[in-house]
Amino acid sequence: MAQTLDDLPPRAALAEIARDFHARGWMAGTAGNLSARADDGHFWITASGMPKGRLDELDFLLVRVKDGEVVERVRPENKPSAETAIHRAIYALFPAARACLHGHVVTAAIAADRAKKGAKSLRLPAIEMIKGFDIWQQNPKVDLPLFENHLDVAKIARDIDARFKKTKPAVTALMVRAHGPTIWGASLQQAYNRFEILEYLLRYQAQARAR
Template sequence: MTSPTIADPRLQLIATARYFYEQGWMLGTAGNLSARLPDGSFWITASGKSKGELLPSDFIRIDSDGTVEASPSNLQPSAETSIHQVIYSLFPESQACYHIHSIEGNLVSRLVAGDSLPLPPLEMLKGLGIWQENPYCLMPIFTNHLQVSQIAVDIEKRFAVTPPQIPALLIRDHGITVWAASGEASRNYIELLEYIFRYMVVASRLDLKKCSPESNY
């Protein structure tokens, strides 16, 4: 395991993980973050580690071909490593891939039965690269298989045919995954989507309230 330096992406991942933990998006050992290196390999959080207390030694390096580099502490890479690998393969410009679990992310995944979630035409979509007036933006939803490798296969097959409109995907009853050309951009995408999800949850509650019998009194 190499020692961290100022330019080591693990330091940024540690700070980001702590921030997400404080927001309630990476409680317990949930979620995973990765950062890509110039040679195509990437650092990813080890499995079973609290995201609010990460150390540089709590990361596993994955080669570009998927080979797991030996860890002196016998750590195991995140269960979602195959998803990160597919994302980096499909979108080679990406340098960071973040996956979190949030209450709102799970709730909005239940708002539709299909494999796409229509996002409201909010100003926040501009931060995700959607520069249109009254845009119709669909966020892809994937089934949460017990075998995560199957989710990765589903992502690869679908995106090879239908590229996503935004650099993000939703796994039903599981969480969101985003990717970007930098860690800062990936963090921004997470925040923007969580804002949109909160809006959608509140809007759905208001719609239910309008339809309830009590609303007529």
């Protein structure tokens, strides 16, 4: 039995994450997308329109980071996720990133809705769990980058690229309004852990404000 997600082949690990996220309500229906970097400048990403609770290892395509070209697909009918451009941007910006996970989390969407119009970030609560992002300061002031949603996903990717080329984020995560969080990590397990941590932080924040 695998001890961590990194003990599994990448596509098997991504399928396991998809089932887990679906069960938690973070990837309802066909929403969300997951990827893992492969060797030689490529990454595996979920096929578009697939129910995330039923993915298997054949439901992924191999995409080139440089230009977004599909270099391998097991099922001829499979098309890459609409958000492939965002994953490409993350892998190009952060060479150490080995996995990138995007889901639709209710608490995250509500947190973004509460942000002021035009806000560029969300302040995360300075609680113990923030250490999961390797932040060790006492009472840190940590902002989650916030991006506007666009029907043209490539525009979101360009916005991410432009901002992060100027200023690297404090956490390996970002949020798109009315959409959902995207988290990346140096391994599949780290990305998975950090997705859980971000959801916890935003859920804590929502419940603290409701008291």
